[in-house]
Amino acid sequence: MLPNLAFHVLTDREWSRGRSMLEVASQAIDGGATVIQLRDKLASTRTLIEEGRALRQLTRQRGALLIVNDRVDVALAVDADGVHVGQDDMPGDLARRLLGHDRILGISAGSMDEAVAAIVAGADYLGIGPIYATRGKADAGEPLGLELIADIRKRYTTPLVAIGGITPENAEDVMRAGATGIAVITAVVNAEDISLAARQLAHALIV
Ligand SMILES: Cc1ncc(COP(=O)(O)OP(=O)(O)O)c(N)n1
Ligand SMILES: Cc1nc(C(=O)O)sc1CCOP(=O)(O)O
Ligand SMILES: [Mg+2]
Numbered sequence: 001m002l003p004n005l006a007f008h009v010l011t012d013r014e015w016s017r018g019r020s021m022l023e024v025a026s027q028a029i030d031g032g033a034t035v036i037q038l039r040d041k042l043a044s045t046r047t048l049i050e051e052g053r054a055l056r057q058l059t060r061q062r063g064a065l066l067i068v069n070d071r072v073d074v075a076l077a078v079d080a081d082g083v084h085v086g087q088d089d090m091p092g093d094l095a096r097r098l099l100g101h102d103r104i105l106g107i108s109a110g111s112m113d114e115a116v117a118a119i120v121a122g123a124d125y126l127g128i129g130p131i132y133a134t135r136g137k138a139d140a141g142e143p144l145g146l147e148l149i150a151d152i153r154k155r156y157t158t159p160l161v162a163i164g165g166i167t168p169e170n171a172e173d174v175m176r177a178g179a180t181g182i183a184v185i186t187a188v189v190n191a192e193d194i195s196l197a198a199r200q201l202a203h204a205l206i207v
Contacts, residue, residue: 003065003081003104005125005159006205008035008183009198010069011051012136013042015190022054024189029062031198037084037183039069052078067106072098082106084127087114092121106161110144115152123158127183130164131174136185140164146177153178168197171204181205 009028011021025036036059038052052068056078059066067082068075072095075083082104085095092107099105107118108127118126128149130140149160159180166174166182174182184201191197 003124004034005065005161006181007033007198007202008037008067008161008163008181009033009188010037010039010136010183010185011055012039012185012189015136015186017190017192019194021051022058024194025055025058026062027194028188028198029059029064031188031195031200032202033064033188033198034181035065035067035183037067037069038074038080039185045071045074048074049077052080056080065104067104075099075103082124084108086127092118092123096122109152110141110148112148112151115148115156115158119156119158125159125161125180126152127161127163128152128179129162129183131162132165132170134164134186137164146173149174149177149179166201168200168204171201175205 016024038055055066065081067084068080069084070089072083084106086108096105104124106125106127107123109115109118115126130143132143134140161181161183162174162179163183166184167187188197
């Protein structure tokens with residue numbers, strides 16, 4: 001069965017208003033998140049493993065996928081469904097070799113050249129961004145808009161996950177441009193009512 005890559009929520013302790021990672025992830029899944037990406041730039045390896053184990057249990061119980069950001073070793077250690085690597089992380093072909101073919105490999109791309117290289121390296125999906133201005137990643141660069149998604153979609157069938165400034169107001173445009181799914185931080189983890197915010201995004205994905 002194909003993995004459901006429609007709606008990724010990335011964990012972020014700084015934007016979570018003091019709520020635990022598990023609470024945020026659980027409410028995001030309540031609202032329709034299909035993928036939880038463990039993204040904790042501040043944690044020690046030991047803490048990441050603890051967080052990953054807890055999220056692994058939750059996502060298994062609730063039928064969601066678990067992707068680990070940046071760290072292939074942690075993804076393997078906690079038996080995650082996959083890993084997401086960017087242009088400054090482990091090269092995609094090496095990540096694929098370590099992961100094997102039974103786990104999901106996501107690779108970031110911000111240009112057609114990066115997209116083609118990621119597909120050749122063996123990406124199962126591409127993270128395309130930042131689509132819009134984002135509060136979630138300080139070094140994300142200038143917004144790309146929707147053109148790159150549309151251009152990649154014309155040439156390749158690889159699933160495209162749009163990231164950066166995605167909200168319920170613009171998610172429909174992103175999907176119409178050719179995205180397979182969306183990935184968000186602040187629109188969900190910083191919301192007062194996490195499950196409601198996730199539900200509103202999930203609703204906007206049905207185009
Ligand atoms: C789904 C998805 N797309 C893109 C990214 C960004 O990855 P990267 O460029 O490595 O940046 P960091 O997230 O590591 O700061 C992502 N995490 N997920
Ligand atoms: C983690 C991340 N990666 C991006 C990229 O462009 O690759 S933008 C981003 C942050 C997304 O946060 P928000 O949903 O709050 O905009
Ligand atoms: Mg990264």
